[in-house]
Amino acid sequence: MAHIALYRKYRSQTFEDVIGQQHVTQTLQNAIRAGKVAHAYLFCGPRGTGKTTTARLLAKALNCEQGPTPTPCDRCAMCVAIREGRAVDVIEMDAASETGIDDVRETIIENAQYMPQQARYKVYIIDEVHDLSTKAFDALLKTLEEPPPHVVFVLATTEVQRVPVTIRSRCIRFDFRRASLEDLVLRINTVLEREGLTAEPEAVQAIARAADGSFRDALSLLEQVLAYAGGHVDYETVRSVLGIVDEEAVGAVINAAARGDVGKALMAADEMLRRGSSVRTVLEAVAQRVRDLLYARVGALDESLSVAQLSALKALAQHFTPDTLSRMLDVLVRALAQLRNVPQQRVLLDMAMVQIARMKQETEPTSPINSGQTVVQPAAATPPAAEVRVGEGATSPAPSRSEQAQQASPQAAKAPASASTAVKPSTETTPTSVDAGTSELLKLIQGRWEQIIARVAERSRGGAEVLREASPVRVEGENTVVLRFRTEFSYAQMQSEKRRQFVEQTISRFLGGRAVTIRCEMQRANPASQSANQPSNDKQQDDEEINGEQYAQEVAQTFNGYIELEGG
Ligand SMILES: [Zn+2]
Numbered sequence: 001m002a003h004i005a006l007y008r009k010y011r012s013q014t015f016e017d018v019i020g021q022q023h024v025t026q027t028l029q030n031a032i033r034a035g036k037v038a039h040a041y042l043f044c045g046p047r048g049t050g051k052t053t054t055a056r057l058l059a060k061a062l063n064c065e066q067g068p069t070p071t072p073c074d075r076c077a078m079c080v081a082i083r084e085g086r087a088v089d090v091i092e093m094d095a096a097s098e099t100g101i102d103d104v105r106e107t108i109i110e111n112a113q114y115m116p117q118q119a120r121y122k123v124y125i126i127d128e129v130h131d132l133s134t135k136a137f138d139a140l141l142k143t144l145e146e147p148p149p150h151v152v153f154v155l156a157t158t159e160v161q162r163v164p165v166t167i168r169s170r171c172i173r174f175d176f177r178r179a180s181l182e183d184l185v186l187r188i189n190t191v192l193e194r195e196g197l198t199a200e201p202e203a204v205q206a207i208a209r210a211a212d213g214s215f216r217d218a219l220s221l222l223e224q225v226l227a228y229a230g231g232h233v234d235y236e237t238v239r240s241v242l243g244i245v246d247e248e249a250v251g252a253v254i255n256a257a258a259r260g261d262v263g264k265a266l267m268a269a270d271e272m273l274r275r276g277s278s279v280r281t282v283l284e285a286v287a288q289r290v291r292d293l294l295y296a297r298v299g300a301l302d303e304s305l306s307v308a309q310l311s312a313l314k315a316l317a318q319h320f321t322p323d324t325l326s327r328m329l330d331v332l333v334r335a336l337a338q339l340r341n342v343p344q345q346r347v348l349l350d351m352a353m354v355q356i357a358r359m360k361q362e363t364e365p366t367s368p369i370n371s372g373q374t375v376v377q378p379a380a381a382t383p384p385a386a387e388v389r390v391g392e393g394a395t396s397p398a399p400s401r402s403e404q405a406q407q408a409s410p411q412a413a414k415a416p417a418s419a420s421t422a423v424k425p426s427t428e429t430t431p432t433s434v435d436a437g438t439s440e441l442l443k444l445i446q447g448r449w450e451q452i453i454a455r456v457a458e459r460s461r462g463g464a465e466v467l468r469e470a471s472p473v474r475v476e477g478e479n480t481v482v483l484r485f486r487t488e489f490s491y492a493q494m495q496s497e498k499r500r501q502f503v504e505q506t507i508s509r510f511l512g513g514r515a516v517t518i519r520c521e522m523q524r525a526n527p528a529s530q531s532a533n534q535p536s537n538d539k540q541q542d543d544e545e546i547n548g549e550q551y552a553q554e555v556a557q558t559f560n561g562y563i564e565l566e567g568g
Pocket residue numbers: 063064065066072073074075076077078079080
């Protein structure tokens with residue numbers, strides 16, 4: 001990583017300075033105090049958690065002129081030489097580099113037997129040891145089988161399962177923990193203070209989150225930010241420099257998913273893109289939040305979260321079942337995996353948003369909060385094609401099951417017209433063959449319908465008025481979108497060639513440039529059309545239930561705007 005000056009400058013120089021790894025440092029100090037230092041240690045753990053730093057501290061502790069001592073002085077010639085990386089008897093190697101492999105063989109086989117030149121112990125620190133070749137491991141193993149008394153090996157790895165068992169069994173193993181969010185915040189604040197700088201707490205939190213458990217990344221990211229910020233680090237600078245997704249917008253997506261509000265989810269994602277986040281970053285941020293919710297929902301503690309965040313997450317997580325959350329996560333992970341193969345990444349993001357916003361309804365058909373099966377469907381008379389699942393390998397319950405459940409639910413009883421519509425839609429022409437591609441296209445357009453109308457309204461108020469009387473109901477052939485009109489007046493208005501082209505272009509822009517043509521049809525007068533008002537009523541009720549006072553208080557107290565709260 002390019003920015004490591006701060007990390008080097010503030011590398012821990014005493015065991016006490018090493019944050020979050022007391023289980024390692026204290027055990028090592030006790031061993032030194034008792035004179036029972038092993039010949040080989042295996043330091044396992046994620047990158048940037050202090051493995052190499054601790055290895056150097058061990059080298060100092062063993063070789064300090066005042067030692068061996070659990071508290072090396074950090075002032076004597078030996079301590080200083082080790083700190084500056086020029087002690088001849090402390091040999092650091094990176095097995096990941098090409099030359100490292102030969103180095104390891106030669107250095108270890110030929111040199112380990114010789115006495116140290118200046119220090120008490122020769123300390124070999126082999127980073128990324130799992131990358132050694134088989135031959136190099138063999139050489140290392142030979143040395144470990146009969147270790148010279150003056151040699152200590154510290155093998156560091158991020159992938160311990162790739163280290164041969166024969167090697168592992170000859171080492172004392174320590175597992176370094178992923179840094180917690182609080183530890184990272186502490187570290188960043190310490191460095192800021194020593195540098196004479198100030199920062200907004202939200203800015204520090206954002207850097208800590210982006211560091212993802214790594215102290216090294218935390219300081220490297222801080223350094224990137226400092227290149228742009230003056231003496232004061234604010235959240236907005238952090239967000240723009242690191243390309244961090246706005247936490248509130250991520251919360252808005254989750255909130256929309258809790259309500260089954262597809263439009264809101266799409267708008268929140270759109271907002272993040274407009275503020276400069278990439279499609280990948282948005283997907284990752286939402287996936288991260290869903291994962292946090294899943295952990296909170298099943299009661300698994302995640303050390304990277306603060307207590308306040310955890311309790312807020314728990315409150316929000318109660319609005320989903322673990323099954324729903326894991327399916328949402330599945331959708332997001334799939335989308336991330338497909339990113340590289342899809343030229344129109346934006347479409348992929350939109351599809352993922354539509355799917356996660358609908359997930360709750362699909363997996364929890366009888367959920368009390370899920371009062372509006374029809375909320376996300378633009379018209380009550382949506383044909384069955386819209387029920388086709390978006391995306392491959394979806395594991396949602398079969399439509400027939402959810403329809404039955406829906407019929408049995410209290411909502412269905414309250415709104416018989418709507419429920420019967422879902423089972424027996426009054427389509428004029430039943431779509432004969434709707435393949436997955438076109439049903440995805442339809443869902444996408446339906447999900448963005450409000451936004452499409454809003455976009456049309458920017459240029460043509462009349463056009464928007466006309467579209468408000470219409471719903472996309474089918475896709476025919478490759479790209480013909482059928483709009484069904486509720487009034488003859490609007491149907492007639494849409495016959496204007498110019499207007500039709502403008503709407504086609506607008507829809508196309510929402511599909512990442514995919515060309516579409518529009519075909520208009522009139523809705524047949526039937527009783528089901530009376531239920532056209534139903535969705536908005538349901539939505540109202542939905543909002544009230546979700547924003548119950550207790551919930552609002554819980555979240556507002558602990559989250560500090562972490563999620564979007566409407567009227568809360
Ligand atoms: Zn010393």
